[in-house]
Amino acid sequence: MHDGLVKKLEILADAAKYDASCASGTAGKRSAKKGEQGIGSLTGGTGICHSFTPDGRCVSLLKILMTNYCIYDCHYCINRISSNVARARFSEQEVIDLTLNFYKRNYIEGLFLSSGIIQSPDYTMESLIRIVKSLRQDHGFKGYIHLKTIPNASRELQIQAGWYADRLSINVEMPTQQSLNQFAPEKKLNEITGAMGHLHEKITETKTLKKSVPGSRKRGFSSRYTPGGQSTQMIVGADSTSDQGILNTSVHLYGKFKLRRVYYSAFSPIPDASKLLPAISAPLMREHRLYQADWLLRFYEFSLDEILAGSQNNMLSLDYDPKLAWALQHRQLFPVDLNRACRHMLLKVPGLGVRSVDRIIAIRRYHQVSLEDLQKLRVSLAKVKPFIMAAGYSPLPSLLEQEKLGSLIARPVIIQPAKQLTLFGS
Amino acid sequence: MTRAKPVYSTKAFITIDEVPGFGQWRAAARRCLQNGLHPDEIQWRTGESAVAPMLDLFSAQAPQEQPENTSVNGSVKVHQKFITLAEVASCHHNPDRFSLLYRLLWRQQREGSHLLARATDDDVLAFQKLVKAVYRDAYKIKAYLRFREVRQPAADTGKPQAGDDAVTQYAAQYFAQYVAWYEPEHYSLELVLPFFTTRFKNMRWSILTPYRAAHWDGESLQFADNPESSLYPKDDAIEQYWLTYYASIFNPARVKTKAMLSQMPKKYWKNMPETVLIDQMLRGAGTRLSKMLLSNAT
Numbered sequence: 001m002h003d004g005l006v007k008k009l010e011i012l013a014d015a016a017k018y019d020a021s022c023a024s025g026t027a028g029k030r031s032a033k034k035g036e037q038g039i040g041s042l043t044g045g046t047g048i049c050h051s052f053t054p055d056g057r058c059v060s061l062l063k064i065l066m067t068n069y070c071i072y073d074c075h076y077c078i079n080r081i082s083s084n085v086a087r088a089r090f091s092e093q094e095v096i097d098l099t100l101n102f103y104k105r106n107y108i109e110g111l112f113l114s115s116g117i118i119q120s121p122d123y124t125m126e127s128l129i130r131i132v133k134s135l136r137q138d139h140g141f142k143g144y145i146h147l148k149t150i151p152n153a154s155r156e157l158q159i160q161a162g163w164y165a166d167r168l169s170i171n172v173e174m175p176t177q178q179s180l181n182q183f184a185p186e187k188k189l190n191e192i193t194g195a196m197g198h199l200h201e202k203i204t205e206t207k208t209l210k211k212s213v214p215g216s217r218k219r220g221f222s223s224r225y226t227p228g229g230q231s232t233q234m235i236v237g238a239d240s241t242s243d244q245g246i247l248n249t250s251v252h253l254y255g256k257f258k259l260r261r262v263y264y265s266a267f268s269p270i271p272d273a274s275k276l277l278p279a280i281s282a283p284l285m286r287e288h289r290l291y292q293a294d295w296l297l298r299f300y301e302f303s304l305d306e307i308l309a310g311s312q313n314n315m316l317s318l319d320y321d322p323k324l325a326w327a328l329q330h331r332q333l334f335p336v337d338l339n340r341a342c343r344h345m346l347l348k349v350p351g352l353g354v355r356s357v358d359r360i361i362a363i364r365r366y367h368q369v370s371l372e373d374l375q376k377l378r379v380s381l382a383k384v385k386p387f388i389m390a391a392g393y394s395p396l397p398s399l400l401e402q403e404k405l406g407s408l409i410a411r412p413v414i415i416q417p418a419k420q421l422t423l424f425g426s
Numbered sequence: 427m428t429r430a431k432p433v434y435s436t437k438a439f440i441t442i443d444e445v446p447g448f449g450q451w452r453a454a455a456r457r458c459l460q461n462g463l464h465p466d467e468i469q470w471r472t473g474e475s476a477v478a479p480m481l482d483l484f485s486a487q488a489p490q491e492q493p494e495n496t497s498v499n500g501s502v503k504v505h506q507k508f509i510t511l512a513e514v515a516s517c518h519h520n521p522d523r524f525s526l527l528y529r530l531l532w533r534q535q536r537e538g539s540h541l542l543a544r545a546t547d548d549d550v551l552a553f554q555k556l557v558k559a560v561y562r563d564a565y566k567i568k569a570y571l572r573f574r575e576v577r578q579p580a581a582d583t584g585k586p587q588a589g590d591d592a593v594t595q596y597a598a599q600y601f602a603q604y605v606a607w608y609e610p611e612h613y614s615l616e617l618v619l620p621f622f623t624t625r626f627k628n629m630r631w632s633i634l635t636p637y638r639a640a641h642w643d644g645e646s647l648q649f650a651d652n653p654e655s656s657l658y659p660k661d662d663a664i665e666q667y668w669l670t671y672y673a674s675i676f677n678p679a680r681v682k683t684k685a686m687l688s689q690m691p692k693k694y695w696k697n698m699p700e701t702v703l704i705d706q707m708l709r710g711a712g713t714r715l716s717k718m719l720l721s722n723a724t
Contacts, residue, residue, distance in 0.1 A: 006670050013674035031624045041625040048569045049689065051700055053676040054708050056685025063675060101664045102671075104604060104629060105573045268679045284680060359545050366544055373546040 009098070011088040015068040015079055016114060019171070020233055020265040021146070027166040027228035030142050038140020040103060040110070042166070047109040047144055061112040061146060062102050066090055066128060070116030074184035075274035076173065076238050076267065079116045082274070089118075092131050099135060103143055110144030110166075111135070117150060125153035125161070132164040146228070151192055158195050159202050167228035167260070170195055175249040179239035183276065196257040199230055203258075229260040236290060237283040238267035244304075244314035247293055251304050254297075264290040289316040296322055299354055300347045320406050324350040327387060331400050337389040338369045351383030434466035442524055443473035445637055446613040448516040451524050452509075455531055459502050465532050470524035504531060505539040515556040517563075517613045526552055564614040568621050570690075570697050573604035573631060574662035604631040607658035608697050615640060619647060634658060665699055672700040678711035 031041035049058035067089035068079040078085055090098075099111045113131065117124050128147060135141040147165040149158050162168055170192050174180045177189040206225040232253060234246055250262045266287035267277070293316060296302035300323070307322050308314065310329040317325045327334065327350045336345050338360055346357040356377050360369055368391035374381060386399040399405070438458065442450045451470075458468055512527050530549055534541050544550055577600040604626070615635050622633065623642055632641045639653035695701040 006667065009667055009670050010674045013671050017675045017677050032627050037628055039626065039628060041621075043621065048565070050569050051672065051698060052686040052690040053672065054683055054686050054704055054711070055677045055680045056682030056689075057677075058689070059672065059675060062671065064671075098667065102668060104626070105575070105662065105664060105668070106568075106571055106606070106626075107668050266680070268677060284682075362543055363545055366540075376546040376551055 005094060005098075008088040008090055008094070009064070011086050012065045012068060012090060013063065015085070015116075016063045016065050016112070018078060018265065018268060018270065019063065019112075019114065019148070020263040021112070021169065021231055021261065027144065028224075030224070032140060032142055036140065038142055039100070040141050040143035042142065042144060050107055050109065060109045061144065062099055062108050062110070063112040064090070064095070064098075064114075066092075066095060066113060066115035066124075066131070067118055068116045069118050071119075072117055072184070072186045074173070074187065075276045076183055076235050076270075078270040080274070092127060092134070095131050096134055096139070099143075100139060100141065103141070108143075110141075110146070112146040112148070114148035115150065121150045121153040122157060125150045125157040129157065129161055129164065132161070136164045144228070149195065151187055151195065155195070155198050158198060162199060162202060162226040163224075165226060167231060168199055168226055169231040169233070171233040172249070172253070173233065173235050174239055175234050175241045175246045176239075179241055183239060193253075193257070196230060196232070196253070196259070199226065200257040202226075203229065230257060231259055231261040231263065233263040233265055236264050236266050236287050238277055242314035243286070243290060243293070243311070243316045244308050246290060247297070247304055247307070250294060251297065262294060264294070285318050286316070289318065289322060293322045301344050302326070302348075321350075323348070324406065328406050334387045334400055335389045335395050336387060338374075339364050339389075339391065349384060349387050351380050351387070434464050436469050437463060437467040439469045439471065440524075441471045441473070445473060446517040446616065447472065447524070448513045451516060451527060455528050456502050458528065459531065459535065465525065465529040468525070468528060470522075470528065472521045472524065502531075502535070504534055505542070508534065508539065508542060511542075511553070511557050514560050514617065515553055517560045517617060518556040519612050520556060523556060526556070560612050560614055560617070563610050563612045564617040566694060567608055567610055567614060567618045570694050571606045571608045571633065572697065572699060573606045574659040574665070576603050576605060576659045577601070578603045578630075601630065604629055605634070605657065605659055606632070607634045607655055610635055611693075613637065623647065632657070669700055669703060673703050673707060676707055678707075678714040681708065681711050683708065 026044070026046050027042055029042055029044040032038040047060045049060050051059040053059060065079070067087075068085065069087050069089060070077075070079045070081055073080045073082050077083075095111075095113065099108075102108045103110070111132075113128060115124050115128055128150070132145050132147055135145065144167075145165045146167045146169065147161050149161055149168050149170050151170055158168075172189065172192050173187070174183055174189075180187050180189055203226050234249065236246065246264070253259045253262055264287050266283050293302075293307050296307055297304065302323075306326055307316070310325065311317065316322055320328065327348065333345075333348075336349050338346070343357060343361060346352060346360065347354065349357075352360075356374075356379050359377055360373075363369055363373060370391040371381060371385075371393050374384065374390065385393075386395050386405060388395070440454050440458075442454070444450050508530070512530075515527060516523055526549065530541070530553055533549065541547065542550055542553075545554070580601045615633065615638055619633075619640055622631065622640075626642070628644060630643055632639060634653045634655065634657055636655075637652065639650045639657075641648045641650070690698075690701075695704075
């Protein structure tokens with residue numbers, strides 16, 4: 001390790017930070033067997049956050065680009081060919097050494113490797129594969145590897161990567177082809193989703209194979225093909241797509257390719273930005289609302305129509321979280337009786353999370369659930385009271401009818417509005 | 427309605443002088459239960475509050491004030507899940523943990539093992555609070571502990587061969603030892619050792635905490651109580667790369683200090699070398715952001 005490497009790391013970590021995916025996902029358990037050389041483990045749960053940066057994000061993986069040289073010109077991207085940023089390229093060995101050295105000191109759960117495209121998509125992809133293959137085979141690395149595959153690389157290479165990586169991802173970046181045309185002229189949505197389709201097929205195929213071969217589970221046969229599945233990212237706020245458009249794409253991707261995660265990344269100002277982009281600060285609250293909606297879709301049994309019912313211009317409310325917004329639109333369905341309602345309806349109560357709901361269901365087998373119980377479960381009474389009935393409690397009818405109910409219970413959100421910056425100050 | 431509570435007089439003083447002390451508690455609790463002692467008849471003391479000197483780690487003796495094991499009839503039945511969680515809870519530094527554990531054990535003999543499902547029962551709540559705090563503490567050790575590498579002379583290797591290059595010669599004479607100093611809130615070291623022996627199986631490492639050190643040589647663990655913090659190496663050849671990485675992965679356009687602090691409160695910072703950069707990163711963030719927004723677009 002030498003000084004030049006510090007500079008490279010600075011450039012190539014900086015260039016990787018616009019990828020919102022930071023956590024390592026669930027990819028089963030894995031560790032070196034008795035007598036086997038090698039290092040690392042997967043614990044079975046989601047990966048550990050080894051640190052947090054002041055942007056509130058978890059540092060779980062060594063997230064770097066192999067290089068930030070790129071032949072493409074995607075406008076939202078700091079590494080596009082027309083950008084004047086400093087460039088660097090790691091050797092394959094440098095990436096391997098950094099990963100192992102960081103891992104041995106317990107800084108990270110593994111590697112998140114991505115790259116600008118040099119020479120050709122296949123050339124770049126081959127180099128990425130050599131790195132992860134060497135980590136796995138030469139060094140017995142059992143930690144987590146997330147590989148960002150290169151759009152337009154050949155199908156064979158995309159498939160090959162899945163034998164070494166725990167998770168593969170290709171960012172769609174823009175929710176529609178129209179926006180891609182405008183901002184990422186070299187990227188085609190159908191090629192990206194095509195690659196997701198191939199991987200999804202291969203993952204399903206190896207899973208089925210594993211089930212059908214007797215004893216294959218024990219021998220670990222084919223057992224580790226992209227165990228963490230696929231994920232993707234969409235940039236929010238650079239183009240004009242509405243929340244409905246974005247969530248529609250998410251629902252499609254979750255449904256068709258069984259993606260594990262869709263990440264939403266508020267468009268973030270970058271050094272040396274393209275003039276096609278808005279010069280505004282990142283719409284962080286919009287990003288937050290999209291994640292909340294995403295959660296409601298995946299864990300709270302909400303449909304997309306329910307989430308968007310009553311939205312204006314197909315945009316989620318910035319003032320209220322989407323669950324509260326839905327409840328305010330459907331006051332006739334409340335109050336919900338905590339001691340009788342089904343799980344589906346309990347999940348719809350603003351202020352009740354999945355855990356609290358499951359605990360309420362467990363407790364009510366033994367006694368009537370009261371407000372005191374909720375307090376002990378650390379549920380915010382102020383938030384749930386208008387929407388529930390419990391032992392010895394029912395809300396005053398006037399509580400639900402209040403015009404200003406939303407603003408009374410919504411936690412005040414302190415967030416800077418997206419500011420249009422003028423070149424000459426205000 | 428409510429009957430007057432019977433008054434109990436203390437019949438047993440039990441001192442748990444090991445930390446965390448689960449094994450001692452378990453043995454003592456079994457005897458108390460077999461002797462039909464009500465929770466209010468026992469005073470549990472912990473090593474920290476007792477005058478008795480700490481017992482050696484490996485010679486766990488039965489506490490002397492413990493009641494004689496006179497009646498062995500009446501077996502103690504309790505769900506395995508409770509035992510597992512009780513072991514976790516016993517790592518908490520709360521001095522009342524053993525009396526709470528006994529009360530839960532006692533109550534489960536009478537009220538059944540589903541007692542634990544009653545998430546709003548006061549004893550169960552207190553128990554869960556302990557368990558949660560210890561799990562969190564253990565998780566943070568796995569997350570925030572940092573190893574530093576030292577090269578130790580290898581005693582068991584022969585002389586380097588003449589033909590070897592410098593690197594091979596060096597590797598033959600020294601092996602890497604990874605050492606960490608970590609100050610947990612509770613006695614959670616024991617809980618995280620399986621994680622470290624699995625993940626870093628083929629490394630030699632030592633984890634030092636104020637109350638105990640664990641040393642791993644690739645095959646087995648050895649323990650020593652009250653290690654010196656000065657055994658922790660002062661620096662590490664790779665740490666500057668980690669600090670560089672930490673500073674570079676931060677996006678100054680989205681400062682969310684509260685989100686960071688909720689996951690990584692300042693009490694953990696002393697274990698983590700990168701946290702020295704945080705102030706400086708926050709101070710520089712505004713300038714970096716306006717520079718980005720105001721520079722000419724290309």
